[in-house]
Amino acid sequence: MSRPEIRVSGLHKSFGDNHVLRGIDLEIGQGEVVCVIGPSGSGKSTLLRCVNLLEEPSKGQVFVGGTELTDPDVDIDAVRRRIGMVFQQFNLFPHLTVTENLTLPQRRVLRRGKAEAAKVAAQNLARVGLAEKADAYPSSLSGGQQQRVAIARALAMGPEVMLFDEPTSALDPELVGDVLAVMRMLADEGMTMMVVTHEMTFAREVADRVVFMDGGVIVEDGAPERVIGAPQHERTRHFLSRLLDPAMAQVEEETSDQVGKSG
């Protein structure tokens, strides 16, 4: 592994009394694709949101591309330009067309000229297979198309790292494939990716590493065939069995770790 593109050390995050992250250490190398899995409430989304400081860590450090984001003097807007983020709910700007969704951030944030922004937008829309939707408004697109536009919007900023926060969880099942295909293409192109997901097939086939989180800590971290194929910990086995065969799950008591903020 070359210089780590993302490095998280000793990360803690609390929401009031709710201690969501309890000491996370994680490194992601350049070009690596890491899938983070775990039950809801395990803190995986919070961890992802801490990586671009959408959540302010309570303790610990986050580095992306050698810059410490947790340094109070860092220009967070400048760092975020290098980190693309894709949300569960897409979060496209509904008052703008697809093309404007891609060009406005480039022009306002990167100060690109009109022609250049339009060119980059067209390139990235073509990459996600939505060139013909350039003039549509987000509300007229399917969920899968909206999510692909959201990916294109992030890519248009030329990020070095892409974060995905359950990108397919809000989609109808038949639309999941198109979004995963785009993510697979990015992975093949060598993008550094951190993906919070429930898509085990994607994790197994595309990820270089799978991280299993539970109760605010990393329980298991390794190659997908090991973590998913032959989990070492009981908690991982339990989670995977419930995920792969939900109909077999027993009714059980919620532990206090799982109560509270989801993700």
Add this chain to the structure above:
Amino acid sequence: MADTETTPLQPKRKGLTRRQKRSISRGIQYAVFVAAVIAFGVTADWGRLQNQFAQVDIAERMFPEVITLALKNTVLYTVTGFGVGLALGMVIALMRLSSVGPYRWLAGVYIEIFRGLPALLIFIFIGVAVPLAFPGTEIIGGTYGKVALALGLVAAAYMAETIRAGIQAVPKGQMEAARSLGFSPGRAMVSIIIPQAFRIILPPLTNELVLLFKDSSLVLFLGVTLEERELSKYGRDLASQTANSTPILVAGLCYLLITIPLGFVVRRMEAKAQEAVK
């Protein structure tokens, strides 16, 4: 006997059925309405009313000045007041949402005070108290400036609350998406949040415009020149000149000329917004 056998679950009703009750109730409502119209038509002295309010020759004498001067001034006062109110309201709304405590507090105090006072008092305050307190200061634009300021101060309090609600109605994910793309908080607010907030609050803002349109009649408490008169003042002046109330009626119709189409536009926008939510 045969009845109860075929429908054993429905006990035989005594008195009126539901349908009968409903038609009687509706009949009473119509009767009251007709009676009220007849009573009004019979008791009102139509001859005197027409004499006092509908003298065609007096109405004719008001044109074109009622439009070119009075209505023009009313619109001018309203639009400038609305502009001042919008700008000030935006500032106060952002102060209300600020992370700096004193700003929030100050904005809250402003809204409570100016929402709680009658617009009339604000006009008197601008017309009398300000020149007294700051002798020698001139409000830019003379009467026009004073009206814009007074109407703006009143409107800003209402608009600030509307704008704040609109900003808060934009989903949180929009700000997060903008920030994750590298927008600064201020730039995200201007480029992403506020344009969406305005689409949400366009109907209530237009309503505010209708209210201001009517409040512009309070100008007469500032003391205006002949050239600065708006609809209400113009109508009253003419009414006392001619000793007839027809000018009041014409002035009133001129208000409706603007407010009814505006109200129609608001309802259209609300219906559209409702559709967009679906």
